[in-house]
Amino acid sequence: METEAMKTQMFLPVYRAAAQSLAPFSGLFLRRRAQRGKEELARLGERRGQAGLARPDGRLAWLHGASVGEGLALLPLVDRLIGKGFHVLVTTGTVASARILAQRLPSGAFHQYAPLDAPRFIERFLDHWRPDLFLLAESEIWPNMICAVHARAIPIASVNARLSPRSFARWRLAPSFISALLSRIDICLAQSEDDAGRLLQLGAPRVVAAGNLKYDVEAPPADPDRLRALFTGLGPRPVWIAASTHAGEEALALSAHKRLVRQLPDLLTIVAPRHAIRGDEITALARAAGLETAQRSRGEAPGASTQVYVADTMGELGLFYRLANVIFVGKSLVGQGGQNPIEPAKLGSAILHGPHVGNFIDVYAALDQGGGAFVVNDADDLAGRLAFLFSNPRDLRQAAEASRESVAAMGGAADRVMRALEPYVAAMIVSGQ
Template sequence: MKTQMFLPVYRAATQSLAPFSGLFLRRRAQRGKEDLARLDERRGRPGLMRPAGRLAWLHGASVGEGLALLPLVDRLIAKGFHVLVTTGTVTSARILDQRLPSGAFHQYAPLDAPRFIERFLDHWRPDLFLLAESEIWPNMICAVHARAIPIASVNARLSARSFRRWRLAPGFISALLSRIDICLAQSEDDAARLLQLGAPRVHAAGNLKYDVEAPPADPARLRALYAAIGPRPVWIAASTHSGEEALALLAHKHLARQFPNLLTVLAPRHDARGDEITLLARETGLEAAQRSRGEPPNSATQVYVADTMGELGLFYRLSNAIFVGKSLMGRGGQNPIEPAKLGSAILHGPHVGNFVDVYAALDLAGGAFVVNDADELARRLAVLFGDPGALRRAADASRDSVAAMSGASDRVMRAIEPYFAAMIVSGQ
């Protein structure tokens, strides 16, 4: 079959599957992957009224993509837009509800079936559509384009692996990319790959994630934690994935021989794993407290399991030494930019393919360090805890490195400025 036939085939297939969406969504809700109270949003039925005036629709897949859009949200509000942000995950909805400013609001993205997309567009009538990173939904893009709504792909990225896959269907991807008015890529490599696949207007604008403000922390809760912990040495293992907590606990045992009053904070990527991690710590012979159960750390606590939603900003502020997970036992790594912005030395495993550029910059500047196992993790922490000057220099280098890479949001706004002018001329 010729690849240019994929679009109508895809449209017909998603249309035929739409009647089964209720069963699909309910099953996902049973596994905690959908918000049962807001399933209608996934079928394009609004959960809110449309505000009067100009509306910008911004879409990102999940937490990372949604948070990366926040600098643009602020700038669009300053331009007089109301801002609708859509994502597809429960976690992203909860976090964005906490982080979105006045003038912006969240809805779940509709499933990519024609009737759901049309229903969504009929209600929201966006004046501008910004699609983040590697999100390419055929029905969504085609429907927005058909209504002559400007589309910009922002923070766009396309890995070499995805590029090779898309080249197997050149007509399909070209038909989609040709409907996007402008692609603003994270890097020159991303821009080159998008151009080769048929995107007509591409610029390398940089990564929006460098412009995201550091996550907030409730001052009263932070003071309470400082008081409970006192002057003890503290390190954080953040956004950990299965298997990494066991390595962190082993590193704690090694490090505690030199620093007997050490506190290790484990903040898993998925807070639902809190009970499992607390049990693991206790089975390892360590005294553990669990935040989701209201247990504060005390002088006997060796491991504090930080299994709550939206409090990473709180825990990042407890220490200048942060291990960032999905880098030892996962693949791709988690985002180190937020702890770096707060002035932390970053430790990470070798598997950081999702954030190659930022880790390379942090490593080169001396703001981050690669560790390959629990022994190396403990040894690196021992060096940093034993030399406060070295820890401070690494933390400063980390903060300065990410600051030097900021500015993408301003470049994106300059690139989409002509579309604002067109709206004024047309009276939108």
């Protein structure tokens, strides 16, 4: 009878061969994605392992995250690795993450798109960059990438590692395969004890619950001139933000606005969708509701009579978060899982959210219990909670401060991760790398 180990030994070569056979079609695949705005046409070579930059001399740490959230969570480690004498290469796979990291990476760090998980592309990438250390963020598990790095005896760490119960159940269907991959990772630094336990059960040889790096990320920056211009244009009017919204939530936000405007006639609602490409759709929705609307991507600024401002640009959330101290965080009323509330909380905002926050359950639990966040179930709830907070500025200030304190208390993961990585860094120093 065929054993699971035999299946694993067969599956890795099959996966490798399949990825290799599809590599010649990658150009067509990538160009089609570029036509949909999902790739940068001028940088498609990076997705095939062709470097867009020269490798700097000296030690190089390669950090990889899937998209915006994972890439930003790596920033505290970027700063600390630079402080230890590394150059830092950060790779991600999305256009949005590339643009935001271009604004946020410090001197000594740079971004490239991650190569597709085909052997020839991975080998080409590694031949050029020759990393001394490889850090994978969260749930990124790419077989060819992990196997190729391991084969070159480059230390691999999974940082901010997480494994949801659903993913855990799926991987348990192929236990030897996932164990073979996890065994090539030198250390898994998990977000929580639960994540650590699931990784250990799947075969990770060394796991430490280090905490969530997202609590250590600095609040998003804001251009001071743009911020001043917006403050001047708005004046002393009540402002709230529906941030990182998904389809269906904008309609609820607009409905809440129309209820509130009877009590707060000069209210401004800022809608910052999770996907900026939906800006035209949301603007049309607001205007169809009879609301005077301005749209950021079209160069429009909110005036005294603007009721809804559609903030459909990338990399400016830090700007808008500073305009309001009460923020609804999306993907929590419509859709599942919720978006990350840590950034607005760090800037001292009371947080409103729907009941569906499974992707960030720990931070929402801390915010709710600490009095910095409130659950709303529909447009009526949303309007009611906003009305209460705007009518009771002392309660709003207390909630905003509680929000800030809750996320501050959950920090420290970056230092714990660096302590866990110290033996690998020390070994490089001793060996003269």
